[in-house]
Structures are given as structure tokens and as C-alpha cells.
Amino acid sequence: MVETIMSNQSIISIKNLKKYFKVYKKKPGLMGSIQSLWHREYEEVKAVDDISFDIFPGEIVGFIGQNGAGKTTTLKMLSGLLYPSSGKVQVLGFNPWDRKPEFQKQFALVMGQKNQLWWDLPAMESFLLNKAIYEVPDAQFKKTLDKLMDLLEVRDIVNIQVRKLSLGQRMKCELIAALLHNPKVLFLDEPTIGLDVVMQKVLRDFIKAYNKEFGATIILTSHYMGDVKELCKRAIIIDHGHKIFDGELQQIIDQYAVNKILSLTFEEEKSVIREQLEKFGEVKEFAFPKATILVKRTEAAKVAGKLLAELPVADVNIEEPSIEVIIRQVFESQHTK
Amino acid sequence: MKKYPRIYFQILRMTAALMMTYRLNLLVQGSFMIVYLLGFLFLINIVFSKTQSLGGWTRDEVILLFSVYTLIWGIIESFFFEGLRQFSISGVKNGDLDKVLTKPVNAQLLISFSTPNPATTPHEVFVAVLFIHQLFILHGQLYPANVLVATFAGFCSMGILFFLYSSYATLAFHFTNSSQALRALETISDNAQYPTKIYPQWLQPFLFSLIPIAFLGYVPTSFLLGRGDWKLLWITIGVLIGSFFINQFAWESGLKKYSSASS
């Protein structure tokens, strides 16, 4: 048994986790190729650099960060696909990279960009294969499958060839395939990537329902603010392999998402100039007839009202700032401290 | 342990379903192979119109050897090769291995079994008929004890071929273009359809060790015709055990490498 590093009752525990990749730099051109035959220069990529956190049963934690921050690498170490360079990981009391079947039967990793279903067959066949691999008893299989199909409303499509499904339908089936063995721990790596707003919402609701129904613990990465805001009370932000925030999501939104974004479209026949907009807030973009302005979160509604009253506005949208913007602000605030 | 038979049963079911979807493809592929087979027979007849024996083997014996080799290769191919082939092309590069490694299943087994290839079946049947036909012709040379040893050697050969192919597939962990290596092996193996004795003296030891294609046809057929001796049998068993360990080692070190730097 591995030395216990779990603080009271956490289900996932990471301590000083690091993953450095060695990538070799090839100089450009033919000479570079020839040189690299006997002399290779290596560069170290610190994908994950000293991260620690604990996650407790039943939590849905948003794991966010910019492209290349180290999210997928961390999830892969949690799933036992990658050995860490150093540090400790425990999931459900197991060392993930021992790849013990008892451990593997209790978790699932879903990657939005990858698929595990057999392309040329109906998803149902892949479900049956997973049933055999995870040794799910018949009765339990039927029960779980029924429930999942109801939650996702996919009764008819599981019998259609996977390659004939839309991206959203396929993602639903991917999720079912990953959840048939009722995993207690779920790692979702960008499950909503590439989906339209409606489908994103459907999947969100499903993830929420799954968490409630089965008490599953979920780590979710996403670049969509909507996903994180709706699903996760707690967020962990990483940047260049470092953890820069771990706490209540609302706290960072209040603290850093001080602005909201007003996207405006003006009536084509009228004319509006940049100067007219500047008194309402910070003008981010202006190309008539479209403009975006940053306004204080607390005043967004009021400003929008004023705009509508004073200018020939055809359409207005109030949006949350993107995850990337918030991350940048958290990052900057830490470095100016 | 009922788990693996269940998994394999489901995979076969899926393969059968795929076959239904791609019937036409299969038919074309199957008939293509039969043409190849007829071509070989035609060639052999031309060769033997000029000479009485090839490395000490008569025409009917060479055809028997050919059918043994093709059967052994075909059986292994239809059950294992396609999965390994696909693994060597995209398993590591596209990270297809990830979805296997997170599951409670032996990764190497699942990969090897994952894609049965029914395309070889029509061809297999044809070769089996040829094999039986040759047995009838040569029945004067056959003795029960020899048949027994030959059958045993045949199974050893399948094992050797499987471990060999599976070890070569692990090159994918180390090189991006490793599927070439498998193709090279397939090409080299085609030489197993001739008696090993026709190759230059210096080359022959390699055919029993480094590129052990002698086992694919020559060894079992030799036993069948009563030409094998005990020494050959021990070598066969030795190579089988050796290739088992090489394969084991190749997968372990490959997976270790994958886990320290996959993408």
C-alpha cells in the first residue's frame, strides 16, 4: 500500500506534482537535421510544475487555464497514463499509474477531442464491449444504460452508425460509454468542445444530474465560462504549470470579473462615432455598425439602458468576460503583488 | 476467468457486423488474394518444368510447404495482425492507446485481439483445400507420429509469429514511422514459402534466429514429411520461449516510455 497522503477524506489528492517533458530542438534546415544525428539539444517543458490540491467526494471542480497550461497533463497523471516526474498522487486510495483494475473500474476519463466508439458501428456495440471489459453485470448494465439514455435523450441514436451522428450526438454516446460502469470519479477534459450553445447546455445539465444521481466526484476542464460557472462551485486555475488560484469560483468572478462586455450593433442608416461611446465605458472594439464596450459589472444593466435611450442601437448583448480574461487578471494581480 | 472470452466474443460480433457493412470490399479483397495464390501455383509449375527439386524438395512438397506457411500466416493474420498493424500506425501517434490503458484490461491483449480481419477467410478456405489435397498426394510419406510433432511445431510457429509481429509493433513506441517495419516483416516473411535450404548457407542461421521465418513453413512441413530431427524441435521450442520474453520486454519498456512522455 502506498503511503497515505490523503488529508481527511479527500478522494483525490495531489502533492507537489511535477511533470517535465524533454523535447528535442531541431535546428531548421538540412544542416540542422544532419547535426541532430549526433548532437541533440534538449529543452525541458515544465508542463506541470509543483501543483498540490485535494478534492472531496461529490465535488465538481473546474480545472481551468489557458492553452498549454497543463490541464490535460494533470488529468493524464490522475488517470495513470503518465508517470509524474516527481510528487505524489492518490485517487480513491490508489496510485494511478499502478493501473490496478480495481482502480480502473472506479473512474473514467473522457476527452472531448478523442473518441473511443467504433466508428462504423452503432454506439450500442461499443457499449457492449465496455460492458465486457468492465465486467458489468447484465441487470446493472441495463439499469444504468436506461438511466443514461433517458438523461441524454438518445434512445434512437444508439442504434445508428457512429459516423452518421452529429458531433453533439456522438459526444452524448461517448459519455454513455464512459459511464456505463458507474465510475465514482470522472475526469472530463473539454467535454463540450466544438458544441453549439444548446448542446453545451444539454451536456451541462447531464453532468449535473450525473453528479447528483451517483454522487460522483468530477474534475472538469473547459474553455467555456458557461460550463464552469454553471457546474462548479470550486475552481482551480493553473497557468504555465503553476496553480494560481484554488477556491470558490464566485470569489474570482466578484474579484476579477469586474467588467461585463456589452456587444452593440447600431442601426446601419444612422451614424455613431467612437467618441460618443467613450463616456459609457472602455471601448474595446469599434467598427461601425458594431462595437464592444467594457463596463463595470454592477452598472452593466444601467449602462445598457442608457445606451438604448441615447443611441440608435439595433441590438445589445451583455456577456461575461471569457475565462481567459479572468485568468489573465488573476495572474497579473499575483505578479504585481 | 470469463472476462476475456466475453470480450473476444463481443469483438467477433462487432467484426461480423462490420463484415456485413463491407461485404463488397471483402469479396474484392478475397478474390484478389486468390489470384495471388493462383499466381504462385503457376510460378511453381514453371520452375518445376525446368528442375526436379528445389533445395531437395519436390514440386508437391514445395506446394505443401506453401500451403502450410499460408495457413499459419493466415490464421495469425485473421485473428491478430490488423489490431497490431493499426496500433503501429496510430496507437502512439494519435494517442489511441490512452483509451485502452485507462481500462481494466491487458492492453497488449486487447490491442492484438481488437480487430479480427475476416478479409482473409475466403483465401484461407482455398488454402485449406490445397493443403488437404497435397496431404492426399503425399500420403505415402506421412506417419502419425510425424503428423503429431508437426502439429505441435505448427502451433509453436504461430506463437513465434505472433510474438515476433507483436514485438515489432512496439517499435511504434520509439519511432514515428514504425509501421514500415511491420510491412518489411510481412515482405520478408513471404520468403518463408520456399524451403529454407534454397537460401545461401550463411543466411540460413539467421532464418532460424533473428528473422525466424524458417519456422513459418519450413520447420512444421519438415516434421510432417519426417525430415525434422530432435535438434530442430528443441530450437523451435527455444525460439518460441525466447520470442515470448522478447515480446514481454518490448511491451513493458514501450509502455514505460509511453507513460513518461505521451502526447
Ligand SMILES: Nc1ncnc2c1ncn2[C@@H]1O[C@H](COP(=O)(O)OP(=O)(O)OP(=O)(O)O)[C@@H](O)[C@H]1O
Ligand atoms: N508528450 C509531450 N511531450 C512534450 N511536451 C508536451 C507533451 N504533452 C504536453 N506537452 C506540453 O506540456 C504543456 C501542457 O500541455 P497540456 O496538454 O497539459 O495543456 P492543456 O492545459 O491541456 O492545454 P489545452 O487547453 O490546449 O488543452 C504544453 O506546453 C505542451 O506543449
Ligand SMILES: [Mg+2]
Ligand atoms: Mg488539454
